[in-house]
Amino acid sequence: xxxxxxxVQWNQNKWLYDAVLLVGVGAFLWVFLYITPETLSHEHPxxxxxxxxxxxxxxxxxxxxxxxxxxxxxxxxxxxxxxxxNRRHFGVLTAMVAMTHAGFILGWYFxxxxxxxxxxxxxxxxxxxxxxxxxxEIFGVVALVILLVLAATSHDFWLKFLTPPLWKRxxxxxxxxxxxxxxxxxxxxxxxxxxxxxPLLFLGGAAVVAGLHLWAALADRGGARPQAADWLQxxxxxxxxxxxxxxxxxxNGDRVAVFRHGQSLSAIAxxxxxxxxxxxxxxxxxxxxxxxxxxxxxxVTNGRSPAPFxxxxxxxxxxxxxxxVLVDPRANAPGTPVPPLSVAHLEQT
Amino acid sequence: MAVSFLITWAMxxxxxxxxxxAVPFLLWGLDRIDPDADGxxxxxxxxxxxxxxxxxxxxxxxxxxxxxxxxxMARCRPNRGAHRxxxxxxxxxxxVTMIFGLAARQHWPSDIAPVQVSRx
Numbered sequence: 001x002x003x004x005x006x007x008v009q010w011n012q013n014k015w016l017y018d019a020v021l022l023v024g025v026g027a028f029l030w031v032f033l034y035i036t037p038e039t040l041s042h043e044h045p046x047x048x049x050x051x052x053x054x055x056x057x058x059x060x061x062x063x064x065x066x067x068x069x070x071x072x073x074x075x076x077x078x079x080x081x082x083x084x085x086n087r088r089h090f091g092v093l094t095a096m097v098a099m100t101h102a103g104f105i106l107g108w109y110f111x112x113x114x115x116x117x118x119x120x121x122x123x124x125x126x127x128x129x130x131x132x133x134x135x136x137e138i139f140g141v142v143a144l145v146i147l148l149v150l151a152a153t154s155h156d157f158w159l160k161f162l163t164p165p166l167w168k169r170x171x172x173x174x175x176x177x178x179x180x181x182x183x184x185x186x187x188x189x190x191x192x193x194x195x196x197x198x199p200l201l202f203l204g205g206a207a208v209v210a211g212l213h214l215w216a217a218l219a220d221r222g223g224a225r226p227q228a229a230d231w232l233q234x235x236x237x238x239x240x241x242x243x244x245x246x247x248x249x250x251x252n253g254d255r256v257a258v259f260r261h262g263q264s265l266s267a268i269a270x271x272x273x274x275x276x277x278x279x280x281x282x283x284x285x286x287x288x289x290x291x292x293x294x295x296x297x298x299x300v301t302n303g304r305s306p307a308p309f310x311x312x313x314x315x316x317x318x319x320x321x322x323x324x325v326l327v328d329p330r331a332n333a334p335g336t337p338v339p340p341l342s343v344a345h346l347e348q349t
Numbered sequence: 350m351a352v353s354f355l356i357t358w359a360m361x362x363x364x365x366x367x368x369x370x371a372v373p374f375l376l377w378g379l380d381r382i383d384p385d386a387d388g389x390x391x392x393x394x395x396x397x398x399x400x401x402x403x404x405x406x407x408x409x410x411x412x413x414x415x416x417x418x419x420x421x422m423a424r425c426r427p428n429r430g431a432h433r434x435x436x437x438x439x440x441x442x443x444x445v446t447m448i449f450g451l452a453a454r455q456h457w458p459s460d461i462a463p464v465q466v467s468r469x
Contacts (some may be wrong), residue, residue, distance in 0.1 A: 210440030
């Protein structure tokens with residue numbers, strides 16, 4: 001959270017995350033370039049440009065695979081949340097590695113003709129009507145452009161400027177990029193019949209991404225959306241642990257998080273104003289609901305971030321029927337104060 | 350030749366228009382639509398690549414915010430509905446792509462000695 005935008009909001013966790021990332025990338029490149037030439041069929045003489053291009057290309061594919069696994073892993077198990085915290089830096093580094101791969105390719109395969117390099121890339125092979133010999137480079141170009149757009153719009157400013165839902169739609173381009181990368185590899189290096197390790201790495205990575213997304217979708221099926229009503233039943237008040245929330249789906253598809261703070265209940269929208277993280281999966285720290293994704297905080301009684309921060313989320317009205325908690329599905333405007341609903345009398349019975 | 354020239358020309362034109370948008374947006378527009386950007390200048394160079402690449406979206410959002418037509422409630426409505434279709438379509442696309450890739454693998458004599466290639 002920041003009052004004024006700054007280039008990067010560094011903290012200890014981000015330093016550590018980025019350090020692990022850089023060490024991981026460095027280790028992958030070192031292993032690829034110097035440790036495993038026989039496994040990767042590089043015992044045959046190839047020049048440094050091709051060797052480097054393959055190393056950075058493989059590294060970008062592995063990084064993109066890991067990035068895409070983070071989302072479903074977090075939905076399946078909250079212990080993976082630390083991986084999500086600085087995922088955007090992971091994405092930016094992936095775009096840089098992919099760019100380096102493209103640089104080595106352009107600097108070797110398209111560098112020795114009078115035609116400008118990028119133009120040569122588009123005209124060197126135009127056999128778009130066949131699978132064997134298809135100009136697979138075009139898939140790499142598509143993926144690289146998408147990765148660059150995502151990296152260029154990764155700053156918090158873009159989240160606020162575009163709004164989290166629109167920013168998310170834009171960043172769902174990562175799936176198109178991954179499909180393009182898989183096509184780039186399948187019609188490119190995978191055609192190398194002699195090489196075993198790279199196809200295994202590639203097929204395994206793509207299978208893990210596909211499998212995790214399917215698994216997370218099946219695990220998050222949820223129930224049927226409730227019918228429209230004036231008040232919706234959420235749960236028994238005793239079922240909400242102190243400092244925690246129960247999440248309920250509303251007839252319009254929105255989700256509300258009903259928090260318990262001591263002897264009172266309050267309800268706010270489940271989506272954080274920063275990146276639409278699930279507030280209801282967070283907990284109350286220092287009297288403030290804390291988003292499990294990036295730590296943005298809100299006063300649960302008015303949906304506002306503590307001053308001087310300005311983020312706001314919608315609030316909801318609550319009432320009790322016996323011990324049952326009911327929520328009014330009509331959201332209040334973001335930042336609207338709602339008096340907490342006391343449940344102290346329930347504790348005495 | 351003509352198509353490749355057109356592609357590179359279109360890419361250059363796109364980025365040039367983005368540069369024309371970036372100058373007024375980052376120097377003046379930003380301060381008027383976002384209080385958090387008012388007086389904050391060090392982070393603005395980081396936004397240049399984004400404006401160059403998605404300038405139509407920038408122009409649209411700039412106008413929405415400048416005329417005060419922003420729907421505050423929309424900020425907290427995540428598009429969760431997209432996850433399920435993606436979880437189904439992505440594995441299908443990946444599987445089909447891999448099948449095509451494996452089916453098209455070429456066979457050639459493996460006993461031909463490789464030749465060192467070098468820069469001409």
